[in-house]
Amino acid sequence: MSEQIAYWGYPTNILLASGCSAEAVAWCGKAGRKRPLIVTDPGVRALPWFEKLTATLRARCPDLVIFSDIRANPSLDEARNGANFFQKGSHDSIIAIGGGSAIDAAKGIALASQNPTYLEQFEWSQAMAQYPTLADYPKSELPPLIVIPTTAGTGSELSREAVLVDTDLHIKKVITHAELLAFCVLLDPDLTVGLPPGLTAMTGMDALVHHIEALCSPLFHPMSEGIALEGICLIAQHLPKAFADGSDLSARSGMLTASAMAAVAFQKGLGGVHALAHPIGARFGTLHGLLNAILLPYVMRANRNAIEPQMNRLARMLDLDGTGFNAVESWILSLRNNLNVPHNLHAVSLTENDAEWVGQQAVADISSSETNALPLNAEQYAAIYRAAVRGRLEDVTPF
Ligand SMILES: [Zn+2]
Structure with a gap:
C-alpha cells in the first residue's frame, strides 16, 4: 500500500428545518429503535419550549423518559450514572437535547451503557493510536444518538468526541469512538431563538474560531478547508443578525449550519486559540x-507568517476592503467589537501571574498545539497570553 497522506471520514443524516426537532422519535424508528432516553441538562429542561417539545415526542412514544442529572461540565461519573439509568430503563437509543454539555454527556452515556470501562478504553490519544481509521474500531453496538443542538457553537452534534471531567484528577478527558457520530442531527432554529445575545455571540465566535483554526492547520485536508471557508462566510453573514435580533430564523438557521459545519472542518485540526483556552477554561x-473570542486575534498575529495564503483567500471570499491578513484582522476586530467581546483577558479576571503555567499547559494540549499553523513553544504561548491579558495586540510579534 502506498503511504497514507490523509484519512477522511465524513458525516451523517443532517436535517435543517423549523420544527424538525419534533421528528426525533421518528428518527429513532428509522434506526430500528423504540425506547429512546432523552438526555439534557437542567437548564435546557427549564426552558419554555422544552415541555412542548417533549409532549409532542410523547405523542409518538408514550414511555419517553428524561435524564437531566448532569452539570455544565459533565463528568465521567455522571456519564456512568446516566448509563445505569439507561440500562435500568431498558432504553435502546438516546435523544440528546442541549448545548455541548448535554451532547457530550449523552455520548458518555452511550459509550458507558455498553461497558463502563469503555470510558477509559476510548480515551482520545489511546484510541487514535489504536484505531487509525474509523474502520479499525471494534463493533461496540453503541445505542444510536439523535442529536438536537440548542446552541450554535460547539459543533459537538457532528463530532465523534466528548469532553468529560475526571473529578479525581481535576482534568478534562476527551473520549472518542466511531459509533459516537450521531445517527441523525436535527437542526431546529426555533429552539435557538431564546438564546440571549451574549451567549449567541460567544457560541458563534467559538464556531468562527473552529473554522479559522481548521483553515490554518497545516494538515492536508482540502475538503475540510473548503467547508471552513464557506462556514466563515456563513458566520460573517448571519452572526451579527442573530446577535441583533434573536428571532431572525434565517440568521439562526445560518448559525446552526455554520456550527455543525465547523465540526467537520476541524477534522483538519484546531490551533493555538484552543490550546490556550482549554487549560484556562478548565x-x-x-x-x-468567550476565551476563544478574546484570544483569536492574538494567536492569528503570532501565526501570521504561516497563514498569509489562507488569509488572502479568506479576504477574497469575504469580499473585504483591502487584502490578506490585515483585511481579515480588521474584520475580526470589528466583528468582535460589534458583539461586545472584550479586547483583553484582564476583563475576565485573568492575570499575567499565570502566564508561565498557561504556556506549559498550552504546549501539552496535543490536540490543538500539534495542528497550530506554527509549532509554538511554551514561552511563545506565554507571550501571547501576556499580550492578551494586557490587551496589547501590538506586543505580539509574528513568530
Ligand atoms: Zn471550541
Whole structure:
C-alpha cells in the first residue's frame, strides 16, 4: 500500500428545518429503535419550549423518559450514572437535547451503557493510536444518538468526541469512538431563538474560531478547508443578525449550519486559540467561547507568517476592503467589537501571574498545539497570553 497522506471520514443524516426537532422519535424508528432516553441538562429542561417539545415526542412514544442529572461540565461519573439509568430503563437509543454539555454527556452515556470501562478504553490519544481509521474500531453496538443542538457553537452534534471531567484528577478527558457520530442531527432554529445575545455571540465566535483554526492547520485536508471557508462566510453573514435580533430564523438557521459545519472542518485540526483556552477554561471556569473570542486575534498575529495564503483567500471570499491578513484582522476586530467581546483577558479576571503555567499547559494540549499553523513553544504561548491579558495586540510579534 502506498503511504497514507490523509484519512477522511465524513458525516451523517443532517436535517435543517423549523420544527424538525419534533421528528426525533421518528428518527429513532428509522434506526430500528423504540425506547429512546432523552438526555439534557437542567437548564435546557427549564426552558419554555422544552415541555412542548417533549409532549409532542410523547405523542409518538408514550414511555419517553428524561435524564437531566448532569452539570455544565459533565463528568465521567455522571456519564456512568446516566448509563445505569439507561440500562435500568431498558432504553435502546438516546435523544440528546442541549448545548455541548448535554451532547457530550449523552455520548458518555452511550459509550458507558455498553461497558463502563469503555470510558477509559476510548480515551482520545489511546484510541487514535489504536484505531487509525474509523474502520479499525471494534463493533461496540453503541445505542444510536439523535442529536438536537440548542446552541450554535460547539459543533459537538457532528463530532465523534466528548469532553468529560475526571473529578479525581481535576482534568478534562476527551473520549472518542466511531459509533459516537450521531445517527441523525436535527437542526431546529426555533429552539435557538431564546438564546440571549451574549451567549449567541460567544457560541458563534467559538464556531468562527473552529473554522479559522481548521483553515490554518497545516494538515492536508482540502475538503475540510473548503467547508471552513464557506462556514466563515456563513458566520460573517448571519452572526451579527442573530446577535441583533434573536428571532431572525434565517440568521439562526445560518448559525446552526455554520456550527455543525465547523465540526467537520476541524477534522483538519484546531490551533493555538484552543490550546490556550482549554487549560484556562478548565482551571478558571471562563466560558470557552468567550476565551476563544478574546484570544483569536492574538494567536492569528503570532501565526501570521504561516497563514498569509489562507488569509488572502479568506479576504477574497469575504469580499473585504483591502487584502490578506490585515483585511481579515480588521474584520475580526470589528466583528468582535460589534458583539461586545472584550479586547483583553484582564476583563475576565485573568492575570499575567499565570502566564508561565498557561504556556506549559498550552504546549501539552496535543490536540490543538500539534495542528497550530506554527509549532509554538511554551514561552511563545506565554507571550501571547501576556499580550492578551494586557490587551496589547501590538506586543505580539509574528513568530
Ligand atoms: Zn471550541
